[in-house]
Amino acid sequence: MMRFDVEYQAPDISAYRTGNTGLDYVHQFTSGKAGPNILITGLIHGNEISGAVALDFLMKNDIRPDIGTLTLCFANVAAYRCFNPAKPHLSRYLDVDMNRVWSRETLKNGPASRELARAREILPVVEQADYLLDIHSMSDDCQPLALAGKQEKGVTLARAIGLAPYIIMDRGHASGFRLRDFDRFSSGSIRPASILMECGQHWRQATAEFAINSCLRFMTATGILEQEKAAPWLTLPSARKERVLDVTHTVTVEHEAFFFTRSVQAMERIKRAGTELGLDGVTPVVTPYDDCFLVMPQPGAPRGNTAVRMARSI
Ligand SMILES: [Zn+2]
Known part of the structure; x- marks a missing residue:
């Protein structure tokens, strides 16, 4: 942090x-x-x-x-x-x-x-x-x-x-x-x-x-x-x-901890679908679509908490 x-x-x-x-x-x-x-x-x-x-x-x-x-x-x-x-x-x-x-x-x-x-x-x-x-x-x-x-x-x-x-x-x-x-x-x-x-x-x-x-x-x-x-x-x-962003995916940590495998910025727009953001235990978390916005990523979020929200611009 x-x-x-x-x-x-x-x-x-x-x-x-x-x-x-x-x-x-x-x-x-x-x-x-x-x-x-x-x-x-x-x-x-x-x-x-x-x-x-x-x-x-x-x-x-x-x-x-x-x-x-x-x-x-x-x-x-x-x-x-x-x-x-x-x-x-x-x-x-x-x-x-x-x-x-x-x-x-x-x-x-x-x-x-x-x-x-x-x-x-x-x-x-x-x-x-x-x-x-x-x-x-x-x-x-x-x-x-x-x-x-x-x-x-x-x-x-x-x-x-x-x-x-x-x-x-x-x-x-x-x-x-x-x-x-x-x-x-x-x-x-x-x-x-x-x-x-x-x-x-x-x-x-x-x-x-x-x-x-x-x-x-x-x-x-x-x-x-x-x-x-x-x-x-x-x-x-x-x-x-104003830009209106619709959160489509809320990533809730399921394993012991969540680690981002790339550096992420709040409100960053990730161009390509399938880009790996991090690992929940050993499970990769990837962007589901092109031009995906990352809302309030929380490095080190513990199990049961929100690691990141993914959103599209509407
Ligand atoms: Zn608050």
Whole structure:
């Protein structure tokens, strides 16, 4: 894994503990006018500190909805409290990945963990949301990705936000459901809808800026914030021409470990079908078609985890 210095500070969020919802670190603002209920979550992964920066920005600047309801949720605060810039990868979670527990079955009967307890706690605000923006970041120094799920409504929402150069249609991971994939976001033709925004490399200053811009544009895209109110804070231009990539193959590691046998870059396009990418145990993994894009390759992914996703441009 490449090393990056942490270029910005993880904000002190202790002042946000007591929210107005009865839930720690969850704040809800109601405009009093009819409109959608939107939810922005940060820190589902405790070390993805751009989410804390973005929510802190919205709180500090008193950004409130003109219509509908806005809920801001600092998710895995317990893991975030352990964040140490000298060892920034360690505080992703405490017991289990909080972005793999979002099925009804796991929420009801999953093995006890601090993450599952917190997921159950914030479930009521997830159940209310018409639109969800879940802020994340990546280990790779990669351009931002809007993970939109397999349905058209996710792509429509990502295009309306209009910031990320790549919109990824994917199903998630074999190891468990992401918040973005929670079942209610898959029902209905327009909403509820959700986006998982990978805002860039975890520790880049630009990633925090992208996270803030994503939140504001999400609010204008869903209509709860007037364009002219957001404008003074918007520092990034719209994506010129988003590329939509449809993930056709998710490579889940079946053997002890997965090794890439060539050097791979995030979002790399591999020209020829049949190009070997790596070995799962002794089984070669090859590209299934020409012009195959590699989405978030994870060198050294352990058994049961995603090693790489393969996608075609549509
Ligand atoms: Zn994440």
